[in-house]
Amino acid sequence: MHDAAVQVLDLGVVLLNAEGKIEIVNRWISSHGRLSPSVVGMSLVEAFGDAIDPRLLQVVDDALNRGRSNRLSHAFHPMPLPLYPLRGAAIERIHQSIDVSALSSSAGRQCLLQIRDMSETIRREALLKLQARQLAEELARLKQAQEDLARHSLRFREMARLAPVGLFETDMQGRLTYCNDRGQELLGLNFPADLGSNWTSALAAEEAEAFHRRWKAATESATRLTEEFQISKGRDERWLRLEAGPIRDTNQVPVGFICTLMDVTELQQRAQRHEHRANHDNLTGLPNRGRFEQRLRAALAGAQSLSGELAIVYLDLDGFKAINDEHGHAAGDQVLQQVGTRLRKLLRAEDLVARLGGDEFAILFPEAPPEKDVNHLLSKLSQSISRPMTLALNGTHASVQVGCSMGVARFPRQGEGIDALLAQADRAMYEHKLSRKRTDDDISGFIDQLNGMKGRHA
Numbered sequence: 279m280h281d282a283a284v285q286v287l288d289l290g291v292v293l294l295n296a297e298g299k300i301e302i303v304n305r306w307i308s309s310h311g312r313l314s315p316s317v318v319g320m321s322l323v324e325a326f327g328d329a330i331d332p333r334l335l336q337v338v339d340d341a342l343n344r345g346r347s348n349r350l351s352h353a354f355h356p357m358p359l360p361l362y363p364l365r366g367a368a369i370e371r372i373h374q375s376i377d378v379s380a381l382s383s384s385a386g387r388q389c390l391l392q393i394r395d396m397s398e399t400i401r402r403e404a405l406l407k408l409q410a411r412q413l414a415e416e417l418a419r420l421k422q423a424q425e426d427l428a429r430h431s432l433r434f435r436e437m438a439r440l441a442p443v444g445l446f447e448t449d450m451q452g453r454l455t456y457c458n459d460r461g462q463e464l465l466g467l468n469f470p471a472d473l474g475s476n477w478t479s480a481l482a483a484e485e486a487e488a489f490h491r492r493w494k495a496a497t498e499s500a501t502r503l504t505e506e507f508q509i510s511k512g513r514d515e516r517w518l519r520l521e522a523g524p525i526r527d528t529n530q531v532p533v534g535f536i537c538t539l540m541d542v543t544e545l546q547q548r549a550q551r552h553e554h555r556a557n558h559d560n561l562t563g564l565p566n567r568g569r570f571e572q573r574l575r576a577a578l579a580g581a582q583s584l585s586g587e588l589a590i591v592y593l594d595l596d597g598f599k600a601i602n603d604e605h606g607h608a609a610g611d612q613v614l615q616q617v618g619t620r621l622r623k624l625l626r627a628e629d630l631v632a633r634l635g636g637d638e639f640a641i642l643f644p645e646a647p648p649e650k651d652v653n654h655l656l657s658k659l660s661q662s663i664s665r666p667m668t669l670a671l672n673g674t675h676a677s678v679q680v681g682c683s684m685g686v687a688r689f690p691r692q693g694e695g696i697d698a699l700l701a702q703a704d705r706a707m708y709e710h711k712l713s714r715k716r717t718d719d720d721i722s723g724f725i726d727q728l729n730g731m732k733g734r735h736a
């Protein structure tokens with residue numbers, strides 16, 4: 279064995295003679311074992327002390343006496359020799375793997391020990407084992423999460439499918455990527471055939487155009503949209519309420535819309551009924567005083583800004599009380615209804631006829647016809663109202679007749695504000711009524727009317 283080469287090896291080498299005494303020990307062993315240079319001639323126990331693994335002594339004995347080579351693997355006998363290399367400040371006994379070889383030479387049996395430092399391997403193995411365990415745990419967690427996700431996703435999909443509200447999802451162009459059963463029912467869609475089609479194609483053409491503009495604006499700005507719109511399925515008109523909100527990817531880029539749809543037909547109809555009830559007279563179905571003044575205010579604003587003209591007419595029945603007194607309240611009600619119908623019949627759709635209360639009616643001409651046309655129309659209205667009316671009374675019929683007094687006020691000539699116009703129409707109507715009383719009634723009736731009028735104007 280070439281001593282110089284043995285000295286520089288990066289493993290420990292010990293050569294024992296037939297008596298088990300050290301013949302050669304290299305530098306690696308001396309430094310790792312902290313041995314004195316004079317260990318040559320000593321046994322392993324003399325050189326290394328008691329902290330030596332008896333199994334090593336056993337295999338050395340086997341090599342010298344029975345010529346058997348062996349290996350002490352670090353996996354089973356981690357530290358056979360007390361080797362403590364100085365690594366920084368830390369001192370630790372290193373893990374070793376020792377090849378014990380039985381040699382034969384002219385000098386008799388020898389035993390060669392080759393010792394390798396396995397600490398780093400063990401550290402790496404331990405690290406790898408730890409990493410493998412962590413990986414396995416991570417994989418198990420991921421698998422569990424995946425299963426949970428699949429379960430949740432299934433549950434949510436099922437909940438969405440059975441939800442009583444329409445739910446659908448689109449891309450940024452409005453193309454359907456998902457729609458639950460209720461959504462398909464509300465929009466009249468058929469999946470999977472309609473998957474990928476633009477959901478607004480379900481709307482009626484006239485609805486779709488206006489709606490499309492608002493939808494486009496919402497998608498372009500990626501903002502929420504709340505809309506109520508009408509959809510006709512066959513002959514059935516339904517009101518739907520849409521709530522749409524953008525969905526974004528992890529970079530906050532909008533990628534589509536998630537939308538809910540509710541059938542609000544009942545609510546709409548109820549709201550319309552309430553609105554109608556609040557603004558209309560129960561008996562005649564005509565707009566009431568509140569609605570009349572509201573429409574007059576709007577028409578006045580329009581006429582003021584466009585320098586237009588409008589006219590209003592107050593109309594009060596003459597001789598109405600007598601019908602109530604003679605035939606009863608129900609008969610009076612029928613008269614009011616027939617007056618409403620007759621007035622409505624002679625006027626244009628854009629003219630408003632309202633019942634202000636009692637036997638008082640009012641007409642609004644948002645675009646006033648010339649004065650002579652209004653006068654002509656009022657005389658036609660008066661003639662129509664004065665025609666006899668047939669009333670159905672407890673299985674019999676009665677023919678009755680009423681007259682009417684009317685007063686006109688024109689904007690801007692007779693008043694610029696709403697109060698001035700209303701007052702003017704009222705005044706004109708009572709003047710007309712007085713003049714009719716003067717010509718038609720006897721003096722006592724006229725005095726009664728005057729007294730009544732003072733009360734009203736007070």
Ligand SMILES: Nc1nc2c(ncn2[C@@H]2O[C@H](COP(=O)(O)OP(=O)(O)OP(=O)(O)O)[C@@H](O)[C@H]2O)c(=O)[nH]1
Pocket residue numbers: 561594595596597598599600602606607608609610611614635636637727
């Ligand atoms: N049937 C019925 N009568 C009503 C209703 N509202 C008010 N009246 C009655 O209508 C009558 C109106 O009285 P007047 O204005 O003096 O009736 P008139 O006989 O036409 O008298 P002038 O207006 O002075 O010509 C009153 O007797 C009220 O009680 C209603 O909804 N139905």
